[in-house]
Amino acid sequence: MSEIKEKILSILKETVSIDSFSATENENRVSEYLYDYMKSMKYFEDNPNLFGNFKIEDDYLGRRISYGMVRGKSNKTVVLMNHHDVVGIDDYGSIKEYAFDIERLPEKIREININTEALEDLNSGEWIFGRGAADMKGGLAIQLAYLERYSEMEEREGNILFISVPDEESYSTGMRGAVKLLSRLKEEFELEYSFLIDCEPNFKVNGKHVVSLGTAGKCMPVILAQGQKSHICRCFDGLNPIGVLGEIFSRTELSLEFSDELDGEITVPPTWNYFKDMKVEYDVSIPIRACGYFSVISFYTSPDEILEKLKRISNDSFKAYVNKMKMIYSEYKCRNMHCSEREIEFKPEVLSFEELMNIASEKDKEGFGRFYGKLYDEISEKIVKNEINYPQATIRIMDEVMNFTGISYPVIVLGFAPPYYPALNSRKISGKGHIIDECYNLIRDYAHDNFNYDLNYENYTVGLSDCSYCAVDRAFDYDSFSLNTPMWGKLYSIDFEGIEKLNIPSIIFGPWSKDYHQATERVNRESLTVIVPKLIDEIVNYIFKNK
Template sequence: MSSAGWFDGVKDLTLALVRTPSVNGSADEVRFAGRLRDIIAQDGFPTHHGDELRVVPIPGDPWRRSNVIGLVRGEGRRTVLLCGHYDVVSTANYGELEPWACDPEALAPRLIEALAGAPPGTLEALALTDLQSGDFLPGRGALDMKSGLAAGIAVLRHFASERPPGNLLLLATPDEEVNSAGMRAAREMLPELAREWELELTCAVNVDSESDHGDGGQGRSIFLGSVGKLLPFVHVVGRESHAGEPLGGVSATLLAAEVVRSLEWSPDLVEGQGAEASPLPALLKVADTKGAYDVTTPAAVWLYLNVLSHTRRPSEVLDWARSKVERSLQKGLQEAASRAAAYARLTGTTVVSFESQPLVLTYSELYARAGGLSAHAADWGQLRSLTEQPGLDGPERSRRMVEFLWQRSGLVGPGAVVGFASLAYPAASLEASSAGPFAGRFREIVDREARAAGEWSGSTVKLRGYFPGVSDMSFLAYGFTDADVAVLAENTPAWDLGLAQPKSGDFALPVVNIGPWGRDPHLRLERVHARYAFETVPELVWRVALAALAG
């Protein structure tokens, strides 16, 4: 191992970072950048002429958040980028323990007390065992991902003391947990900084975390890529009716039920096999669009689906969603007709007929049908008031725009609109042709260092193809083509409300993820495995960075 003696320093950095709150969307997230700069600057950094430490505001960010960038110069232009995010999710799920959510050493005994008597075989019992062992450190962000960021800072400091050939650039970003505003801005900024500082950006190491409820064998991994994410939406439109006369309309709920049954957990889009298989699609939202109680049936139902993939293009997913929705609406109308006929037989009334070919449009087609927004210039004020209210997320802004354009188009149900509800993440992979000329050599380096880690750490470190959760890696190894971006721009209603993709250009870095492992990220029981996070991860990142700088 190197002479760094990582454990105590990385632990102390992790405690300092966790004790500094940075919940996404809060004032703490805004303030954190300055505090992180101060933490990095301890011990006199920057120490040499040419070193840099900057807080860089994100252009146009409504919260006025910032990226933090630290550069340590060695010799030459070759540069390795270390990156991680500093925002965390809410602490509300700690309940009565929330006052200690960001104080790991105060939280641990209180969690142990709260978990006493947990039934054997439960996640709570596992957490109790972990915490009693002293092998895990709890707290919001301890796993996701301030221990990884602490490892990156420690490596940067060690690089400053050793000054080997090459340069090390640390990037800490906000907003990874929601819309990756920090990394999207950094992608635009990095080529400019590289020119200003005369750097040759060679590759990147992300330091995000992995969850493992076993012995850590899966968590101790170097990931050669990251899954992509798309969030297709479906806006299902029926026809309202009084609840006492339901056959006077078309049930948007019945139609949506068929859509839900067709989309939820559909295996159609799964890629890969075994442990490398992409997850099943999962619905994140299903709700009617009524604002309050009355006895009118819902006019529409809004839903969106989380799709994680390795290679699928946005156009492919959009076509798949449209096809599934078309068949689902047809089936729903057939079921509606069958039930109406059964009711007619019971009551001796006339059978109600239903359309057999419902209209299903993409968002771009709806936009055209409505004449675009320019045709309704007088309604811009209303649209802005609907979509620019504080606190609205991307999917809700998209829903409001779809509903607005459907009403203005004059179209009536039954029908549906499909598109993308929020930010899209391209998949990242060292195996992709877009990974760059250094990707093959980088793969050799991480393969060698993973095998060597088994000897110096005493535990195996695996190579895995895709980081299973959405990560900022997507915007470094940017895998979207111009055609992909065009499809997304035309079919993401909130595209111009903070969800636009970075320019594709020629900038892409081969990137891997080397980060800590633990259990239950985002939950009250979030905890990080201390020895791996505070000792193995920084040593592994150090070795990979040095090898990459050596070429």
């Protein structure tokens, strides 16, 4: 494997130099680089039908998935998957212009305040710094160099399929689109997808390199609360939706009720990304609506189950806030001689977005169809122009549908905003889970015996990954999820059925790295160029000879 060391370093330097920010056209510059690199390989000169750039359907940036397949004797196929987009570089401050230069950055990074551990790693010379060096152009470089090495071998037992996707850091447009590419290649070449290695960076805990055998799920519930408007000096005549939403916030923020647990691992509790009233102008009245959204990380809880839990919490929160108003108003009346004797009466109502859509359709089916089509097109145009993001667009759609219904009483509406990542633990895939343990045990023992390098595993990475779209370890009501996701359609969708048919067992195994998404992002040189490439080779050989 020593012959690919310099290739890995060369590919890393060249790909890091490309500022392929997520959700931008610059991602295509890496696709072009990868296409040109594979085109120059002797194998693909002889087999031009086995590589290319696959255009993602309906992608407003025209992004492409780069792929190349080297054929072997059997239909067994190992997929080497990575992503080539990177996050922004504002954290580099005054040295931003050097963020993509792995040769000049080490000296320049001394000019900014970095932590002691990063400084020690910098001085050691054992680490490569740069935006994307760890997440995840290091993994890309390993896999592309390995593909080239495999193409030069005389005896090849099975197939290696290299696939590099855009947009992992934003909405995973690349991997969601790759389901179609993988399905097409499977059918065209009668492939048997035996294993997938997502070469995302790994970290160490207690001196052991942690391999992820699964990837946590993530959904983003969106809550729109409608109250009853009133003058602030007559606040007991109205219902403040901020108060209702605040009650929901207090019962969900950092709530362990939403955390899943497995074998000593637990998902982080929810945290809110956004919380705001929807009042545009200023006046002395309480707002009519408020909204917010938060992230729920899961190992096994489905969106349906999360929605049901939120319905209960929303209903209880509504009642709690009204009861609070009643108690305060009761005391207020005793202390105000001019107060009326009327009582506060608000009945809780909680709707899913699907239920709200049904109300709108029942009001005027044809008219609502035209209205919703026009609204979706308008939102699409704003997204293409980067004037709005998916969660904001979700709120806008929920708000406009509420307007169409004419509902004027207090109500809470629940939906989901993209992106959605299904949880996956490949050990739970029926009939295929055994291969995960076998491959992990293989590389754990090999690393210890040959490199004195220790591995450990986690059942799920909570950092999320594109492995969510490789297989399904448990089914749920896909239709219900799509009907409660306002953005579902041309702008956002997941081919759940296609993913089920692929059902590729996967692990997340890449080079030892630190501080990804920070200015001190770095990848360990030996792990990148020696250890991980060799362990990937061990997995490939095992799959082809034993599965």
